[in-house]
Amino acid sequence: MNTLSLLVSALSQGMIYAPMALGVFVAFRILNTPDLTIDGSFVAGMCVCAVVAIAGHPYAALACGLLAGALAGLVTGLLQTKLEINPILSGILTMTGLYTVNFMLLGGQSNLYLQRTELNSAGTETQVASETLYKSFRSFMAALTGDRKFNSNLSALIVTALIVVVTVILLAVFFRTRTGIAIRATGDNEEMVRSSSINADRSRVLGIMISNALVAFSGALLCEQQRYADLNFGSGMLVVGLASVIIGQVFFGNRGVTLGIISAVAGSLVYRVILQVAYKVDMPSYAVKLLSAIIVVIALTIPRLRRLAAQRRADREEETV
């Protein structure tokens, strides 16, 4: 593959994972709460999507995946607010419970391909690939351009980018509505929200639901693009999302909610390009998670290192005086 097609493939992956980065952004940056449900809701989105897509409804599958995430978020939110369980533990509990649910959705196996067995005219069993968003969009692009071999990564990139742009606009608008700023303020100063006669618990639950819905939507998109759902795909997803959010912050800084939303998407794209480069230099695929963890650690350490450097400089100046 040449460099351009590698870039297209990286960007299309980046777009598919962008809603996940947005979900992590909502949880960590807006609600200011570490939410580990994300690992589970990503897979839940995948599994629900797979089941519905196999039943022959590729578009409803995406919506159902999204709803599954919202539901997972609702559970975590209620654990946090009604039962007052520590936020991190609430997330872990939901994630753990989700494993069973996801396993059941996949019919007791660890992965599920988007295809079904049909009898052909000769009476023999054949595997028929299920319809997906990506499949139909690719044939649409092929018809449009007259190129029967239209690059599947490029068509995936285009359609996902359209979806992500709509998502970004919707989110940016939402976080300026009354409900939206209540959620933002809940992450910033919950006491102030309560004193403004707003049910902060409800804002928090809604925020967690939105976050997990985005994450699960990302899982659903990935499921349709790669044509299978995998039970173990979610582990470490949170760190991947965090890496994206932090990388985005490097480029855009920490200013305002709209810019933050855009930066999370940009971070997801850059992150996938970094990974693609790493693969290019023969990094084995299992090294991805270690790389993500290292990126997050480095990014989180930079402010501290800067502070230390500034301190040392100040000390040195004092000595010379």
Next chain:
Amino acid sequence: MKGLKLIGMKKTFERGTPNEKVALNGVDLEVAGGDFITVLGSNGAGKSTLFNAILGKFRLDRGKIWLDGEDITRQKDYQRALNIGCLYQNPLRGTAPNMTIEENLALAYTRKASRSFFAVNRRDSAYFRELLKELDLGLEDRLKTRMGLLSGGQRQAASLLMATIAEPKLLLLDEHTAALDPATAEKVLALTNTIVSKRGLTCLMITHNMQSALAMGNRTIVMDSGRIVLDVSGQARESMTVSGLLDLFRERSGRELDNDRMLLR
């Protein structure tokens, strides 16, 4: 029935443990609508606990709270906040640092604002600018500035605005100028006076400054060990001096009115 009515309020924290603390030991108080009461008391006398009880931060063991003829004893804290504004000593508590001044005000205004789709809209912002202008801190031109960039005094002034913007029935001020430098404290106190009198708010203000406790408002109460031991108003209050109040307190409670931050003059 305008005003606040507190009946037999009792609260013991950590009952049955060595840390047991009787915080409110039968507080009865009737506050007429438009009253401005200053609250004095030693450390641990139960002043802040009284406020937190009115705000619904915890459930009372016993007693009732009525506000404008409505029993709010069982309402949740955010439900009561519809009609009660509150300001604390720490100016950081009342505002969201990562949101703009405009967004902060819009959030506080949500209680009474028209249900517009966007929280920040032109009509409300014009109103906010007008209100900020009255503060005379130059904030009216900084609506898009993040709250976290303001000084403590500016944030407290903004919090005061946020606490009163939705025209609450009751305003509670818990030493809201204690963390500010003297000049700023003076300014915020003057602002408080203006806003409270202009809107005719019913107000309770905890202070450790005896002088301003007697100078501001129209009634002063003194708390000790979870009760109200002194309640002066009208003629008696007008002729009251700081030392007179101290004497009276000693007479009633058998000890000195003592607070590590108490200002006697």
